[in-house]
Amino acid sequence: MIVYNVARAWFTMKADAEAHRKSLGQPPSGTATIRIDSREELAGLLNGLMGLGEIEVMQANTVVAGPALVPTEVVKRAQITNTPPDCVPLFLIKDWERRNKRKAEDE
Template sequence: MIVYNVARAWFTMKADAEAHRKSLGRPPTATATIRIDSREELAALLNGLMGLGEIEVMQANTVVAGPALVPTEVVERAQITNTPPDCVPAFLVREWERRNKREQKDNDE
């Protein structure tokens, strides 16, 4: 299976990925091609995207190394963080921070 990644968006067709890349004004290197040939590689991709790194799989007696199969920039773009990106409007960020502080306070009590 082959999939394409451009700026945290996933595509099944290269033409669609390239059109998206061009619409964003990104260079050709912004398109990452990821080829998955086995279940182990799929697990490695998913582990890499989740930031789990290297996981030992006892049943198959193999080691699945996520980041080795996925370009580093793809893993970095796919990371889930608690920091909103710059494209999120400031009023939404402030509301989100207030809500998180309120929930944190409720959980501490």
């Protein structure tokens, strides 16, 4: 299986990925091609995206190496953080912080 990644978006067709990359004004290196041929590689991709690195798989006596399968730039742009991007309006950020503070106080 081959999938393409452009700025946190995943595509099944290279033409769609390239069109998206061009619409964002990114260089050709903005498209990452990821080939997955086995279940171990799929698990490695998912572990890499979750930032888990290498995970021992005891049953099969193999190591699923996530970062080796996933280009570093794909892992970086796929990370989920609590830091909102610049495009999120400040009033939404403050509202989110206020709601989370209330949840923490209630617990």
